[in-house]
Amino acid sequence: MSYEHLHSKGDSFLFANNFDEAIVAFEEARIEADQQGNSFEYFLQTYKIGYCYFRQNENFLALAHFTQISLMYSPKTPEDSALYYLSFLEELVITQKAIIEKFSEKELENIIAKGGYLNSHLRKRYMYVLGGFFMQRLEYPAAKANFQESVNIKTKDTFLEENSWYYLGWVYEQLMEHNRAIECYGYLLSRPLSHIKPELLYYYLGNNYSLLKQWQPALQYFTASIEGYQGTKYASSVYMELGNCYKRLGRIAEAEEKFMQALNIAEEYREEPEFLVIANLSLGYLYKLQGKRSLTKKYYELAHDITIRESVEFVYTIQVIDLLASYYYEVGELSKALKLVNSFLEKHKETPLWNENNTAFNYYINVLADQSEIYVKQWENTKQLDNLEKALQSCSRLIDESLRWYNNLSSEKTKLYYQSKIRSNLELSFEIAYSLYEVTGKEMYFRKLIEYDELSKSNIFKANLNRNQTLVSQGVSSELIRRESELRQQTSRIRYYLNEKSSVLNDSVIKTLKIELAETQSSLDSLMKVIKKGNRNFTDFTLTAENKINTNIKDYLLEDQILINYFLTKNALYILSFDQKVEHITKVDLESDFIRDIIKLRNKIMVPSGSYFQADSLKSFIQLSNSLYIRLLHPIKNQIKGKRLVVIPDKEINLIPFEVLLTDTIFSRNAGFDQFPFLLHSNSVSVLNTKRQLVQSSRKKILRTQFVGFAPDYSIHNRKSNNLVQFVSLPGAEKEVINIKDFYKGKAYLEKEATKEAFMRNATKADIMHLAMHTNLSDMDPMNSQLVFSVSKNDSTGLFYTWELYGTHMNADLVVLSACNTGSGEISSGEGLLNLTRGFFYSGVQNVVATQWAVTDGASASLVNYFYKNLAEGVPADLSLQQAKIEFLQKEDPLKHHPYFWAGYVSFGKPATLSAHIPFKWLWILPILLIVAVYLKIKKR
Numbered sequence: 001m002s003y004e005h006l007h008s009k010g011d012s013f014l015f016a017n018n019f020d021e022a023i024v025a026f027e028e029a030r031i032e033a034d035q036q037g038n039s040f041e042y043f044l045q046t047y048k049i050g051y052c053y054f055r056q057n058e059n060f061l062a063l064a065h066f067t068q069i070s071l072m073y074s075p076k077t078p079e080d081s082a083l084y085y086l087s088f089l090e091e092l093v094i095t096q097k098a099i100i101e102k103f104s105e106k107e108l109e110n111i112i113a114k115g116g117y118l119n120s121h122l123r124k125r126y127m128y129v130l131g132g133f134f135m136q137r138l139e140y141p142a143a144k145a146n147f148q149e150s151v152n153i154k155t156k157d158t159f160l161e162e163n164s165w166y167y168l169g170w171v172y173e174q175l176m177e178h179n180r181a182i183e184c185y186g187y188l189l190s191r192p193l194s195h196i197k198p199e200l201l202y203y204y205l206g207n208n209y210s211l212l213k214q215w216q217p218a219l220q221y222f223t224a225s226i227e228g229y230q231g232t233k234y235a236s237s238v239y240m241e242l243g244n245c246y247k248r249l250g251r252i253a254e255a256e257e258k259f260m261q262a263l264n265i266a267e268e269y270r271e272e273p274e275f276l277v278i279a280n281l282s283l284g285y286l287y288k289l290q291g292k293r294s295l296t297k298k299y300y301e302l303a304h305d306i307t308i309r310e311s312v313e314f315v316y317t318i319q320v321i322d323l324l325a326s327y328y329y330e331v332g333e334l335s336k337a338l339k340l341v342n343s344f345l346e347k348h349k350e351t352p353l354w355n356e357n358n359t360a361f362n363y364y365i366n367v368l369a370d371q372s373e374i375y376v377k378q379w380e381n382t383k384q385l386d387n388l389e390k391a392l393q394s395c396s397r398l399i400d401e402s403l404r405w406y407n408n409l410s411s412e413k414t415k416l417y418y419q420s421k422i423r424s425n426l427e428l429s430f431e432i433a434y435s436l437y438e439v440t441g442k443e444m445y446f447r448k449l450i451e452y453d454e455l456s457k458s459n460i461f462k463a464n465l466n467r468n469q470t471l472v473s474q475g476v477s478s479e480l481i482r483r484e485s486e487l488r489q490q491t492s493r494i495r496y497y498l499n500e501k502s503s504v505l506n507d508s509v510i511k512t513l514k515i516e517l518a519e520t521q522s523s524l525d526s527l528m529k530v531i532k533k534g535n536r537n538f539t540d541f542t543l544t545a546e547n548k549i550n551t552n553i554k555d556y557l558l559e560d561q562i563l564i565n566y567f568l569t570k571n572a573l574y575i576l577s578f579d580q581k582v583e584h585i586t587k588v589d590l591e592s593d594f595i596r597d598i599i600k601l602r603n604k605i606m607v608p609s610g611s612y613f614q615a616d617s618l619k620s621f622i623q624l625s626n627s628l629y630i631r632l633l634h635p636i637k638n639q640i641k642g643k644r645l646v647v648i649p650d651k652e653i654n655l656i657p658f659e660v661l662l663t664d665t666i667f668s669r670n671a672g673f674d675q676f677p678f679l680l681h682s683n684s685v686s687v688l689n690t691k692r693q694l695v696q697s698s699r700k701k702i703l704r705t706q707f708v709g710f711a712p713d714y715s716i717h718n719r720k721s722n723n724l725v726q727f728v729s730l731p732g733a734e735k736e737v738i739n740i741k742d743f744y745k746g747k748a749y750l751e752k753e754a755t756k757e758a759f760m761r762n763a764t765k766a767d768i769m770h771l772a773m774h775t776n777l778s779d780m781d782p783m784n785s786q787l788v789f790s791v792s793k794n795d796s797t798g799l800f801y802t803w804e805l806y807g808t809h810m811n812a813d814l815v816v817l818s819a820c821n822t823g824s825g826e827i828s829s830g831e832g833l834l835n836l837t838r839g840f841f842y843s844g845v846q847n848v849v850a851t852q853w854a855v856t857d858g859a860s861a862s863l864v865n866y867f868y869k870n871l872a873e874g875v876p877a878d879l880s881l882q883q884a885k886i887e888f889l890q891k892e893d894p895l896k897h898h899p900y901f902w903a904g905y906v907s908f909g910k911p912a913t914l915s916a917h918i919p920f921k922w923l924w925i926l927p928i929l930l931i932v933a934v935y936l937k938i939k940k941r
Contacts, residue, residue: 006032010048015156017195019052026052051125055159124153128164135171144171148525151518159195162188165518166196169204176361176405176418178208180521187518190511199228206241211362219245236265236278243285252289259286273310277303277320284323293331300324304340315360318344322366325374334374334381341371361405365425368398372428379435388436392448395429399455426456427569434574434587449585453567453576457648457690461838480531487524488803491517495784553578556695562643563694564636566650577636579643586635594631595652597624602655605899606853622665629661629679637663644878644911645685646694657852657903658685659885673897674889684882686907689838693846693910707746708766709737712754712773712790712798733772736818736861740770743872755792756800763810763843772818772860775836785836787817802839810843813912814877816867817850818860837908847877847912851904859901863888867905878911 010025026045033041050065131146147168155161169184185201185208188194194201206221222242229235243258259282266279280303287295304324307317321344328337344367375391378384402422406415430452437445494517557563557580565576573588601624604617632653633640647658659680679685688694711733737748746766749758754773762769774788776799789798817836837848849867851860866884871877885902896902 010045014048014052015158017055017159019056023049023052124150124155124157124160124164127153128160128167131164131167131171135167140171140174144168144175145525145529147171148522149529151522152526162191162194162196168522173204173208176211178212181208183514183518183521186514190515197228199225202228203238203241206245210241210245213248215245215248219249233265233269233272233275236262236269236275236282239265240278240282240285243282247285247289256286256289259283259289273306273312274316276310277306277312277316280306281320281323297327297331300327315363318360318363318367322363322370325367325370329370329374329377334377337370338374338378341367341374345371361401365398365402365421368394368401369425369428372398372432376432385436385439388432388439391432392429392436395425395432398425399429399452403455423456426452430456430567430574431569431572434585437585438587446583446585449567449574449576453565453574454691456567457650461689461841480527484524484527484531487520487527490520491524494520553691553694554580554583557646558644560642560644561646562640563646563648563691564633564640565648565691566632566653568650568653573631575632575636577639579639582639584636584639588631588635590631597628598652598655600624601628601660602657605657605660605903622662625660625662626665628656629663632656632658633661633663633679640683643683644876645683646688646911647685648688648691654687655852657899657906659683659882660899660903672894673899674894678899680882680885680903684878684907686878686909686911688909689841693841706766707740707744707768707770708762709740709746709748709770710754710759710773710789711737711748711750712788713751714774714788730772730774732856732858732861733818736772736864737770739861739865740868743868744768752790752792754790756789756795756798757792759787759789759800765811767811767813769810769812769815769845770818770864771816772864775817777836787836802836805839805843810840810845812840812845814847814849814871815840815845816864817848818855818864841909845909847907847909849877849881849905849907852906853900853904855904856901859888859892859896862892863902863905876911878907881905881907 006025006029010022010029013019013022013025026048030042030045030049033039033045046065050062053065054062127146127150131143131150134140134143134146147164150164151161151168165184165188169181169188172178172181172184182205185205188196189198189201189205202221202225206218206225209215209218209221219242222238222245226235226238226242229238239258239262243255243262246252246255246258263279263282263286266275266282269275270279280299284296284299284303287293287299300320300323303320306312307320321340325337325341328334328340372391372394375387375394379387379391399422402425406418406422430449433445433448433452436442437449494513553563557578559580561579563578565578567574567576571590573590573594575586575588577584577586601621604621604624645658649656659678661679662677663679663682664677711730713734714729734750737750740746741748746768747762749755759771771787776786776788785802786799789795789800791798817840837850840848863884866887867880870880870883875883885905888902889897892901
């Protein structure tokens with residue numbers, strides 16, 4: 001029998017997990033290859049025999065075969081090199097971790113550079129082994145990249161396939177990308193006959209959900225896990241997790257029961273120090289729930305003594321430090337808390353803890369925060385300035401470490417979640433820096449305030465802006481950009497169905513979608529690796545303390561502008577203000593009703609009723625509006641006088657339509673809304689997500705502005721589309737678009753012509769884009785929000801998803817979204833308002849006018865007409881909008897003077913200034929004027 005046949009026979013046994021038979025076949029093939037003098041086949045069979053032993057956990061025999069190749073085989077071809085270096089990597093992974101750690105970075109790079117690929121199976125194995133190599137070195141980003149590539153290579157080896165997904169999930173967990181880890185583990189659970197124990201996958205799923213603070217699904221998976229771990233020592237850890245879930249859900253009796261079960265099992269394994277720690281922590285948790293402080297302290301201290309006396313896993317050590325330090329802080333034993341924390345941090349100051357187990361790193365971040373808070377408390381008690389300075393030093397380390405792991409995350413959903421954790425640390429840091437600035441007046445502390453504020457604002461938004469601009473500007477090929485855009489669209493589409501349509505999908509479809517999502521995301525990650533490898537200038541936006549606005553903000557403000565930057569903490573509002581001459585910060589102490597007042601005012605504006613002219617309703621509106629003005633703008637009233645306001649809101653402040661704030665309460669209660677002293681009458685307002693938008697360079701303007709407008713006909717849409725939702729016709733929208741053509745040359749797509757295809761054809765051509773239409777908003781994922789165009793022959797839905805703007809480069813200076821709720825959205829801590837405008841900013845648009853709530857199309861048409869009239873005269877967009885609203889109040893029916901009808905329109909981004917243009921319908925007069933000018937010149941001679 002030929003060695004080719006024996007080789008194939010061995011592969012069949014291998015893929016069937018029949019390793020003994022596979023070894024026999026490979027051994028026979030090796031003998032046959034040796035007799036024929038084929039050294040390559042001889043060593044290939046040697047490798048496969050070693051691999052079979054590795055699968056059987058016979059590491060010594062596996063290592064013997066891999067070593068035989070790397071010591072005796074002389075690579076001459078790329079195929080030889082693949083086998084040689086793959087064998088060498090196998091040796092490194094199988095041998096002890098110490099050997100790997102001593103292996104130099106340069107030597108490793110040589111292995112990677114020299115290692116070629118033989119076939120899909122060996123290539124998959126190569127990437128898998130390389131992932132394991134980096135994983136053992138705690139280099140998780142590199143491990144993630146290699147495991148991602150391994151899962152993208154399809155072979156019949158189910159063991160390798162499942163292990164690649166398993167370790168990819170584990171690496172995601174270490175990088176705190178818990179949503180991505182959940183996708184990987186969920187994918188493995190969906191596979192039939194997985195060799196990975198389901199109780200292990202259930203445990204990891206529960207752990208990731210608990211780290212996301214999603215306690216109900218965490219409880220569900222830990223409960224499923226305990227069934228598989230009953231009767232083993234590991235059940236103690238699962239019971240502890242169950243107890244924690246019940247505690248978080250407020251089910252105290254059940255929490256106590258689970259902690260007691262964890263204690264009982266751990267007591268059976270007291271000879272193992274980790275389980276002794278678990279036992280004492282379980283008792284500490286139990287007594288803390290019961291309010292027994294002295295017993296809580298006793299068992300936490302016993303757990304700490306064990307971590308000092310015995311060799312235990314690092315995660316237990318740092319968990320105990322965090323719990324015990326927090327306890328000391330709560331009971332006022334500050335010196336003990338500080339001694340404990342300082343001793344630990346000094347011991348581990350050179351340890352790269354951001355590379356450690358992710359749970360350990362979470363506790364490490366908590367310990368750094370503990371240290372800062374203890375120093376602050378000591379400052380409050382003693383007023384010794386060095387305590388504040390030490391607190392800020394702790395915060396700097398805390399922020400640096402937090403940002404380091406944040407930049408390793410790739411999932412936007414995961415980043416969005418963890419920004420809230422970073423945000424709480426930034427608030428602590430900001431308040432410490434403010435106290436130091438207030439006491440010392442030193443400029444360096446003011447710069448720290450600007451730095452911390454910028455780090456807290458719209459980081460995913462900044463990253464996506466940078467990514468899209470980088471793809472276009474740094475020479476990435478159009479084909480790669482197109483493919484990258486397609487994959488992002490595909491992942492967003494799948495997440496849309498999983499997040500918002502899961503209630504109408506059956507289990508098999510959901511399972512298929514989860515598999516498709518995991519595979520598509522891996523393809524996207526691998527493509528980004530290719531883009532970065534092939535374009536050396538390509539750089540991702542990274543969030544670091546050094547990555548701040550390295551320029552003077554004042555240089556980017558016009559003489560009549562003032563930048564107002566809000567930073568909101570639990571008990572205070574900080575107002576950072578900048579104009580061409582002055583930088584200033586103001587602190588406003590807040591009562592607990594601040595957020596409530598914002599929501600109450602917005603509700604009064606958004607839902608007008610027949611009672612809004614009644615005395616009680618007006619009185620409430622006036623009090624709320626003026627109260628918010630006093631807190632938000634009155635402290636800087638002298639600075640904003642006569643200025644155009646450029647506002648960067650924070651958290652719920654994003655919900656405020658600033659122009660409706662009342663600057664005074666002393667006026668006739670019989671006055672109409674047009675006589676109210678709204679901020680509108682003194683200041684224009686534009687809104688930014690981040691200071692980076694202000695310093696973006698503007699594109700060169702062309703001579704003539706090109707306008708494109710869209711106004712779909714929904715009577716046609718409702719008859720022909722496949723959508724379940726029916727849309728009310730907008731008769732004012734068509735008039736709105738037609739009127740704009742009085743001011744600008746361009747094209748109006750009306751009724752059935754207002755299609756998605758027409759929009760895409762004009763996306764890169766128009767300088768002004770006007771969209772008067774309905775929207776479908778997705779609060780769960782703004783990139784799945786949709787603009788609703790007319791249906792067409794090739795498009796049965798007419799839906800344009802925001803994610804379809806990925807990869808599109810628009811040239812528009814201004815986009816006006818005259819549609820329902822285009823400027824509204826979910827408020828995210830650390831990210832701001834998640835709304836439809838983001839997609840347009842990502843595609844290169846610098847100014848978007850959008851609505852914060854559903855505006856009636858009749859009122860909208862009038863307001864928009866006033867706006868474009870001003871804009872065509874060369875008035876900047878923010879001033880054009882301000883003047884349009886004032887004109888609306890002066891000319892329209894008093895029944896439409898309520899802010900609901902006009903305050904919803906907001907100018908987002910850097911206000912566009914479009915050159916003054918002669919209205920197109922008057923262009924016929926130019927030749928006559930030219931003739932008259934020539935005649936007068938001749939006559940003068």
